[in-house]
Amino acid sequence: MSLWVLRGLRDGVVTTRWPAKPDPYADDWRGPARLATSPADPTSPDDLTDLCPTDAITVTDGTVRVDQGRCILCGRCVAERPGVFAWSQGATGLAALTREQLIIPELPETDAAIQAARARLAMRTRALHRSVHVRHVDAGSDGSEEWEIQALLGPVYDIHRLGVFITASPRHADVLLVTGAGSRGMSGPLRTTYDGMPDPKVVIAVGTDAVSGGLLRDSDQTTGGVGATVPVDIWLAGSPPSPFGILNALLIAVGYLNPDGKRSR
Amino acid sequence: MTMITQPDVPALWHELESRVAAGHRFAGLFAARAADHNLVTLSAHLAVKGEGEVGGGVDTLQVTLPLGATRYPALTPRLGAAFWYERVIHDQFGLVPEGHPRLAPLIRPGQPLPRHVEGYGMFTIPHGPVRSGVLESIEYLVETPGEAIPHLNMRVFYKHRGVEPRFTGLALPDGVLLAERAEGIASVAHALAFCHAAERIAGCTPPAAAALVRVLHAELERIANHLDVAVRLADAAGLAVATARLALHKERVMRLISRMCGSRFGRGVVVPGGVTALPRLSPADLRAELDKLVTQVTAEATALMATSSFLDRLRGTGPLTPERARTHGALGPIGKAAGFADDNRLTRPYDAYPDLAVPPARAHAAGDAMARLRVRWEEVESSFGLLRLAADQLAERVGDQLRVRCEPADGRALGWAEAPQGEVLYDLSLAGGQIARCHPRSASFHNLVLMHEVFAGDILTDFPFIEASFGLSVAGVAL
Numbered sequence: 001m002s003l004w005v006l007r008g009l010r011d012g013v014v015t016t017r018w019p020a021k022p023d024p025y026a027d028d029w030r031g032p033a034r035l036a037t038s039p040a041d042p043t044s045p046d047d048l049t050d051l052c053p054t055d056a057i058t059v060t061d062g063t064v065r066v067d068q069g070r071c072i073l074c075g076r077c078v079a080e081r082p083g084v085f086a087w088s089q090g091a092t093g094l095a096a097l098t099r100e101q102l103i104i105p106e107l108p109e110t111d112a113a114i115q116a117a118r119a120r121l122a123m124r125t126r127a128l129h130r131s132v133h134v135r136h137v138d139a140g141s142d143g144s145e146e147w148e149i150q151a152l153l154g155p156v157y158d159i160h161r162l163g164v165f166i167t168a169s170p171r172h173a174d175v176l177l178v179t180g181a182g183s184r185g186m187s188g189p190l191r192t193t194y195d196g197m198p199d200p201k202v203v204i205a206v207g208t209d210a211v212s213g214g215l216l217r218d219s220d221q222t223t224g225g226v227g228a229t230v231p232v233d234i235w236l237a238g239s240p241p242s243p244f245g246i247l248n249a250l251l252i253a254v255g256y257l258n259p260d261g262k263r264s265r
Numbered sequence: 266m267t268m269i270t271q272p273d274v275p276a277l278w279h280e281l282e283s284r285v286a287a288g289h290r291f292a293g294l295f296a297a298r299a300a301d302h303n304l305v306t307l308s309a310h311l312a313v314k315g316e317g318e319v320g321g322g323v324d325t326l327q328v329t330l331p332l333g334a335t336r337y338p339a340l341t342p343r344l345g346a347a348f349w350y351e352r353v354i355h356d357q358f359g360l361v362p363e364g365h366p367r368l369a370p371l372i373r374p375g376q377p378l379p380r381h382v383e384g385y386g387m388f389t390i391p392h393g394p395v396r397s398g399v400l401e402s403i404e405y406l407v408e409t410p411g412e413a414i415p416h417l418n419m420r421v422f423y424k425h426r427g428v429e430p431r432f433t434g435l436a437l438p439d440g441v442l443l444a445e446r447a448e449g450i451a452s453v454a455h456a457l458a459f460c461h462a463a464e465r466i467a468g469c470t471p472p473a474a475a476a477l478v479r480v481l482h483a484e485l486e487r488i489a490n491h492l493d494v495a496v497r498l499a500d501a502a503g504l505a506v507a508t509a510r511l512a513l514h515k516e517r518v519m520r521l522i523s524r525m526c527g528s529r530f531g532r533g534v535v536v537p538g539g540v541t542a543l544p545r546l547s548p549a550d551l552r553a554e555l556d557k558l559v560t561q562v563t564a565e566a567t568a569l570m571a572t573s574s575f576l577d578r579l580r581g582t583g584p585l586t587p588e589r590a591r592t593h594g595a596l597g598p599i600g601k602a603a604g605f606a607d608d609n610r611l612t613r614p615y616d617a618y619p620d621l622a623v624p625p626a627r628a629h630a631a632g633d634a635m636a637r638l639r640v641r642w643e644e645v646e647s648s649f650g651l652l653r654l655a656a657d658q659l660a661e662r663v664g665d666q667l668r669v670r671c672e673p674a675d676g677r678a679l680g681w682a683e684a685p686q687g688e689v690l691y692d693l694s695l696a697g698g699q700i701a702r703c704h705p706r707s708a709s710f711h712n713l714v715l716m717h718e719v720f721a722g723d724i725l726t727d728f729p730f731i732e733a734s735f736g737l738s739v740a741g742v743a744l
Contacts, residue, residue, distance in 0.1 A: 004504065004568070007506060007507075007565070008509070014513055025520065030523075072446075073533070074442050074532075076438070137395050137402070138401050138424065141424075143401055143738040143739070143741070144449030144450060144452070146399055146400065148529075150496075151512070151515075153399075153512070154509065154513060154516055156512075166399060181426055183423065183425055183426050184374075184425075185374055185424065185743075189402070189423065209446075215439075215442060216426050219431050221425055240529075242529070
């Protein structure tokens with residue numbers, strides 16, 4: 001046993017200081033597609049929509065929009081039309097309080113909806129303070145989102161330092177992390193878990209599959225995202241999201257961070 | 266690869282049985298309905314045993330059922346490995362395999378089965394589908410009189426996403442994306458198996474530099490997966506420091522992968538005809554990173570395998586008999602640990618493996634959780650060796666072509682790759698440049714059914730060790 005005590009001291013502290021201090025790995029993470037900063041005027045905008053395997057790109061009245069909640073990070077649009085699309089950079093800033101907020105540039109009417117959602121969430125998270133218990137349910141993921149959530153328990157991300165704990169029982173849970181495209185087989189167990197949690201509770205749809213169903217949106221075996229089964233409070237894009245992205249969404253859920261990334265208290 | 270058409274089902278089963286007895290490996294049984302008519306075809310895949318270490322390809326034996334057939338004589342009573350395959354066929358087509366021992370829905374929802382073991386004090390502990398940690402959804406029904414586990418039932422349908430029908434109608438580039446997401450923790454292996462099938466139809470060979478890049482990603486994926494299993498085993502034993510240390514190394518491997526290609530799971534690298542780009546890391550930087558990693562991982566593995574309180578939990582736990590491993594054709598580390606090694610990198614080599622000399626697996630026969638972990642450490646060691654070789658060879662090929670044209674129109678072929686869990690097999694049919702049908706078969710699907718049979722002498726507290734030591738992904742089971 002003394003062997004492991006000594007081994008535990010190797011490498012010193014490997015834990016990130018994020019969000020108190022910036023972390024380069026969080027900032028360098030390659031996220032969903034976005035519009036290029038000064039997008040070249042698309043000559044034939046109708047071709048753009050055909051680029052995307054999940055229909056994340058829409059063109060209305062000449063305005064090109066990317067739905068990051070549908071983006072599976074394949075990068076085809078960035079590779080084919082680099083003048084119009086680019087990778088987004090950074091693991092944070094991908095958690096939205098409304099589904100529409102993941103569509104960029106934002107639709108004109110969403111601002112009021114976001115304010116309302118923020119007020120609703122703030123009212124509930126006020127009661128959670130700084131100790132939060134999290135329950136995870138897999139509703140048909142490909143398995144990668146589970147790895148990224150598990151990573152949060154490891155020494156590098158170590159969510160315990162922020163007062164966040166994974167709990168086995170929904171009865172102890174404040175936050176529900178849902179992964180997967182919403183397989184029909186998991187609709188019942190997911191709903192039961194949600195109902196078993198005490199109020200107030202916050203639901204986070206973790207990853208593009210959970211937000212929109214990803215590539216399996218049109219499968220008759222999924223509900224095309226988990227929003228059809230439980231009311232989602234925070235929509236997190238990414239396929240899968242980075243552990244930093246999941247951590248960011250958790251901290252927004254507990255009111256530690258505002259959705260714009262600023263410390264709220 | 267040869268396609269052999271048989272006149273009727275009994276003839277097919279007879280041929281299959283005799284070839285399995287001759288040392289070939291049963292690799293899957295699928296049904297498909299032809300697009301233009303209602304005839305259903307059964308295809309059985311056999312991994313051919315070759316001369317010496319190098320095996321043959323994978324043969325397909327197939328039979329077309331008579332029009333309107335609703336039943337056929339089951340294969341399972343003759344070859345137990347078909348147990349789950351025939352249940353899936355029943356789920357998908359309503360075909361009844363006559364004589365199947367336990368024909369209940371597998372990937373479609375169904376009522377729990379009556380208890381298998383009856384007797385005084387017997388009860389069932391349902392475990393799942395919502396698990397107690399951050400795990401994939403599956404339900405285990407543990408039949409127990411208190412401590413021993415005379416029987417285990419598994420219900421895997423909860424995660425069924427309908428991946429297989431979703432392939433139909435996709436273009437090849439979209440097919441790769443779906444393959445990468447069939448079993449997310451083995452993205453590279455699934456993409457490879459899919460692309461190998463497409464490349465076989467097109468008759469093209471990826472350039473040498475692309476083959477090396479593919480090996481780099483496949484081997485890093487293997488190391489990450491094996492470390493994940495080690496993390497879960499250490500966690501099950503309550504070794505907090507070992508769990509943290511191993512999780513740290515796994516994170517380092519995943520960060521290395523993301524430095525190479527932008528994705529922590531190696532996605533978007535493998536495409537039909539080659540790879541999209543060279544690693545963004547220079548070969549010298551990659552070598553330096555690998556050298557650092559190999560020292561750290563080896564030291565941790567050595568320490569773990571010298572911790573007796575940990576090893577006590579693994580020794581003799583969840584044993585799979587060599588006989589059962591052979592008749593089932595157990596894949597990957599589970600097979601190797603029970604003396605049945607058929608590593609596709611060695612026996613049916615692809616990409617750069619023929620030139621890299623994959624070391625043959627060391628002989629194991631215990632088949633227990635301990636042997637499975639030993640196999641994983643040996644694979645990690647050989648993976649680091651392959652990575653170094655591939656990185657060195659790639660350094661001499663910077664600037665080479667990375668992709669050839671691969672636009673097949675029509676045809677059917679099999680593609681395979683050795684995932685960390687074992688062989689991944691793709692049966693791909695193209696028509697008019699689109700996917701007419703694609704049947705992925707993960708090692709997780711083929712191997713998980715063996716969990717029914719490894720609880721001899723084990724008790725409830727051994728369960729997490731056995732589950733972790735299998736190292737499978739439920740996503741790949743209930744596609």
